[in-house]
Amino acid sequence: MVDHPYKSLPDGAYWRRSVVPAGAAVDPVMGDFIRIGRGDRIATAGSCFAQHVARHLAASGFNYLVTESAHPIVPEAAAKAAGYGVYSARYGNIYTTLQLVQLFDRAYGRFVPMEDVWAAPEGTGVVDPFRPTIQPGGFASEAEMRADRAQHLARVREMFETLDILVFTLGLTEAWVSTLDGAAYPLCPGVAGGLFDPARHEFRNLRVSEVRDQIGQFAERLRSVNPSARIVLTVSPVPLAATASGNHVLPAATYSKSVLRAAAQEAAEDLAGIFYFPSYEIITGPQARGRFFADDLREVTEDGVKQVMRVFLRHAAGIEAPTDADNPPTAEEDPFTRNMADWVETMCDEALLDQDG
């Protein structure tokens, strides 16, 4: 019998043998993959889907790195609404590789955007154009925003320098950038602050080569401050909410995801210490038959997230248990504040001792 390369491949190389029988439970990881230890500091960044990764890593007992936490006096719900703990630092969603490179450059003072403050949507206060929704209602003043951003970028530097692994979820190719200096905004000016000005803001739809180059640029920058850092790339399965490309949103979304997927593949093949994890395929592949999408055909169901994390942890950490991120432990009261409350209460109680009035 004639021998050829397709004669003796593992089952995972064949659609009929691996995808059809497994269906939605398919495990599409094959070959070399990152190994994560319990002590590895894992940071996350990227588009909305990365929030789920962060949540499940934390709930699974891994060392989910958060360098920018809310001050302990802030109630937990308010802290979360203000973006603390959603990712490893309070940068909000980072949709494009261009944003990621610029985040690094802004954190290290290598890029100082010219347009760096926007009026808040309701007219009072300001927002940070690079995190326009991070502070509900906007910052009370430009001074407050600048102080917060300086603290934030210091925490971003700390994150880059101390992480062992960065899980980055690529979300979009479409971006709005400044015509002045190419600064990339996570949201089109005017949507969540600022004013859209066609003379100062232009649309960009990144190409495969651009995304691939930016991944490489970021990896080089990251390793300049953290030589042993490893990167896991995923592509968000969440389709575009809207497109400014002039095309119908369905092919526009396919374009975006295709570009990101191709660029991620090339980066993982070309660059050491960069891995691709197929969460996109787990959610959107035909074997899932759409079951992991919510009714809006965009958001991923919790079952889908769990399936993604199950496969991820199986290969990255050798763990088979399903993750349960539905009931995270609630934060305890800050012990210092508890002590202060006791003391103030004591001082107040002492007023009861003198009731001869």
Next chain:
Amino acid sequence: MAEHRPQSRNLLVIGQSHVAAIRAAAKVHRETYPDEPRTRVIHTLEKVHAPEFEGVVNGDYSQARFGPKLVAAIEDQIQRHDPLVASVIGGNVHNVLALMRHPRPFDFLLGGEEGPPPDAGAEIVPEALVRVALEARLQPDFTRLRLLHDAVGPFVHVESPPPVRDEHFIVEHAESWFRERSQGQLAVAGVGVRWRIWRLVSRLMREAVEGAGGRFMPVPGAVRDGDGFLRLDHAADPTHGNAAYGAAVIAALDSL
């Protein structure tokens, strides 16, 4: 010596720990001028009025009401003496958060009021988040204001005492309590954050007082030093006024 201005009407001052200063001043006044209208107080946490609240479920004050003994005490005072009703409700939440230096020092920028410069080395927390932190702890006081209006109608709320500027005064009073707990790391919070958090609580209380149908009275100028802090000779401890403070508040209420 300043000429004595007779008290013109009965006052009923309702609150918690800040009642002590009023009580002390009222006692001196009663003993010195027994024929003048008087100031009486109700400390809502005293056992004789217990329970202060009914209907609080798992920290939810939305269905709370004053306990029957407390309501009876208030109604009795009003029936018998027809007083101007004043509130010194609350007034210490800001001290819980920012009297002593937090292990993760913080400060914030207060819109519309500069005050002392931000504390060096302190993390700047957005004002909106400090506001949320305070509002969470102020829910019992907001409830008290609402219930007071339900019980008495219009009332005057007296702003809580300003902070004391003198750090040594604060440390002396804190030392015995924190000696074992602080492991030698006791420090007073920066004057800036202590100032600003008092101002922010005053704003929140003013909003709540006016929302509840009351009138907000700022703390009398006579008790404040040139920078607006509580005069040391009007302080009983780091968080409360003394009898001199109480007398100034009574005089201010009486002059409304």
